[in-house]
Amino acid sequence: MPIAIPRPLTPAPRRRLMLSLLAAITVAAATVAAPAASAAPPAPLGPTVTRTDEPPTGYAVTFRYRAPEDVQQVHIYGDWFYSRPENIPCQDCGDARPPAEWQPGDVAATPWHIQPMQKGSDGVWTFTTPLPAGTFRYAFTHDCTNELATGCALHDDPANPWQIQPQYPGAPGAVRSTIYVPTSKKFPTYDTGYQAPVTKIGRLESRRYTSPLSTNPPGVHDIVVYLPHGYDPNRVKPYPTLYLSHGGGDHSTAWTMQGVAHLILENAIKDRAVEPMVIVSTDFNGLPGGNEGYVNELRNNIFPFVEQNYHVSNRPQDRAFAGFSAGGSRAYTLMYNHTDLFGYHAAWSAGGPTATQAQIDRMKAVAGGIMIGTGLQDRLGNIAENSQRNAAALRAAGVDLDEYNVPGVHTWHVWRPLLNHYLRALTFRATTTGLDVTTAPAGASHNTKVTATATVGAVSTSTSAPSGRVDFYAGDTHLGSAPVHNGVARLKKTVHADLDAPVVAYYQGDKLFNGSQSAPVDAR
Template sequence: MLVVRPRPKTMSPLRQRLTPVLLAAVVVAAGSVAAPAAAAPPAAPLGPTVTRTDRPPTGYTVTFRYQAPDDVQQVHIYGDWFYSRPDNITCQDCGDARPPAEWQPGDVAATPWHIQPMRKGADGVWTFTTPLPGGTFRYAFTHDCANELATGCALHDDPANRWKIQPQYPGAPGAVRSTIYVPASTRFPTYDTGYQAPVARTGTLESRRYSSPRSTNPAGVHDIVVYLPHGYDRDRAKPYPTLYLSHGSGDHSTAWTMQGVAHLILENAIKDGAAEPMVIVSTDFNGLPGGNEGYVSELRDNVIPFVEQNYHVSTRAQDRAFGGFSAGGSRAYTIMYNHTDMFGYHAAWSMGGPAANQAQVDSMKAVAGSIMIGTGLQDRLGNIAQASQQNAAALRAAGVELDEFNVPGVHTWHVWRPLLNHYLRALAFRATTTGLDVAVAPAGASSHTKVTATATVGAVSVNVADPSGKVDFYAGDLYLGSAPIHNGVAKLKRTVHGGLAAPVVAHYRGDKLFNASRSAPVAGN
């Protein structure tokens, strides 16, 4: 159970001096009536408690309370909260490895994790209190572990704060299944992570199993986790778009919601008016033979048909988005390069990516929606940071339009959460098209021309809302004016001196839910 406590209030010095006197007066006034015995304070709950302190270094602390078996001699906590100066990270698992009590502005979350000792209280409960900056953190406990990195030690999740969907099959990877969210302090700002905060209203998480002749673990069936957004309506007029996500090595289908809090990132984006509701499908590539191509075949033959048959989602490719990190990012590149038409939106994170040939470049140029590439800027695992940036530059040089978004960090969830947030708020299901028709005619004096420009703005993907805002019209460098969109159409009438010196182009500005687009140049007819 998670408890959040406000900053404790303190009494003024005068009230501290008066309180004993006032209590004594009450006893005298009561005569022979004895004061009731003070009730014993309730026992503190097990699990984590977040407390606002307004003290450095982060303005918040978290206290963890854990009940271990009686025969355990020492408990350590093993948490995702060690930090380094960015310039000191020269390789994977290199850096300062400072605990959160030594957090400094400008730090990035680094690896490896270390164990930290807990103290056993008189009530037999083990406790540990630490400051933590803003964000989502994973943690587990070890029993009688002597290795500083918990190597070879069993990891125990927190029974009072256990993730709601447990591993769906024996041997599922991933052993840290308890998480904690800490707000950011306004007095001691750390990281802007409000986009991943718990929200008042969430949708439904479902663990689903589908038939898979390809799967070897579990044999003949496979698992996904599906998130249905708050207010999901299987009878609404328009079906929902679908975001498919892939985990990395050492995880499985629960990872993107358990550790990545993808559902909370989505709901915060919806709450902010930056995204529309969508269905999220978290996949599992473990137990699927054939490497990247085997995974793609599983998506095409089994996962996507199952989702589209069981949920009210669109069956059009332009209404599907894909994203994956690390080993999942490798699969994202395979889809982006060789199976581009399966999805309208593509994102490859924390993976260098192979060089693209001309046929692959041509298919990416024709993608219906958008392409994103991103990484942690200090990711030294196989030199991923440099390789990712080099590949993005090569694709841009080849003429592929893409969004490159990189953040400080290494090969951790502290990188993948903001990458997903950017994907949802800036790219996924936001693409538009702008068409243009231009008519010209003489206008009174022979030196004037009447121009009527009609732009048609539409969404590429299914959405409940329609693009709104304004369209700007240009003839070369000449600004003709702007017009608002009504029912998908923006019309401008303008009289210009002389004829048009260049074809007209319409620029849709975009709005909170839709991205900008521009028409092809159109000469007057």
């Protein structure tokens, strides 16, 4: 069958066909919805810190939280209520002013109160409040009617969770999230830059070790270890170790997730105020035997595990301890009865029992140093009064200690600055100064040529050596000063008289090391 071949279109029909096709395309295009103008992306969930440069604090935080659909009302529950210090006659007393009413000189006080959030058309609950500088904890409640959140379940912020979570079912401790607010230059509130997040951060590790003493979890126990930025398991000198204890109702995550101890350390390292150290946050829950049981856990289980798994020193003078509240009670037990386990001791927000003479003698021999501190408005069991009383009694008995107290009650707003002070003023900063003095006649009658050589050394293992200067005295007479080079400061001087008083060398300290003095040396 022959195939019919279509005849080519003439120019006129071809033009008509093209116009028909264009018209069809135009109609079809008109039926397609034009793309909508790009809408702004929804605000992220979680907290947003905004610089406002407005009173009272210069900063505000907006919290955005999505609750289950059946929740009728969401409240935020945060540790940001304030009082005048003089208006706190008892624990959980005070003005209870929200941060919108913050005033210079206020202290963060308890109790916390719930504050209502507003539900938006997008189903997200929001709350905006000014906040002063510092680290704050917060949580959310669902359909809670108690102003203090008593009996209400607390929910953390899923958009801002803690990095380390409770390590075993039933672990005590509050459900919280944490936010940091910087200091406003225009409306300064608190000097809390030492708590700020840092760009160079180390590694947090949740570790479980064998513990025959532990009843919860049975046979094992938990610690949180922080390895500082740049931690080198192969460096020549091992790291010193700071051991921390939480208080009642918390566990081993408390010091980092709430106390931001690792950030406080890294800020101190950044300021060249301390050298890198390893932090071990312990858990005293589930350990029978009270304070002594905790000491046994440290000695028999925690020390061996840490020293076998991390490049840390096993010398007592390279260990420091600090605890607050119930952990401060354990700190006193270590300080009084097991002084030789640590070179540095700190007890915070704990009254402390009266020390016996034997305990006082042990404390006088501490290799590094002792710190006692509290919140000045801490009325929980008269802690503030008892802590200061005990510190005064120990000083009167001849114990060399650093007492450092700050405005505040029984909260993290007190324990964070106490840790900061401990790191920058005491831990692993101790030195010893030895002195050798020789004399010889110097020509003219009664002239004496004196050569005084001071040897300055660090008590704890350090990658740095003490620097600075040493002052030499004979009684009240200043013989002169000399710089420290490679641990030695040497003074040569001609004295126009006989030396009739012992010579003492006073090392002045530097940014990393505290001062010390030699024993008197009779040069006559």
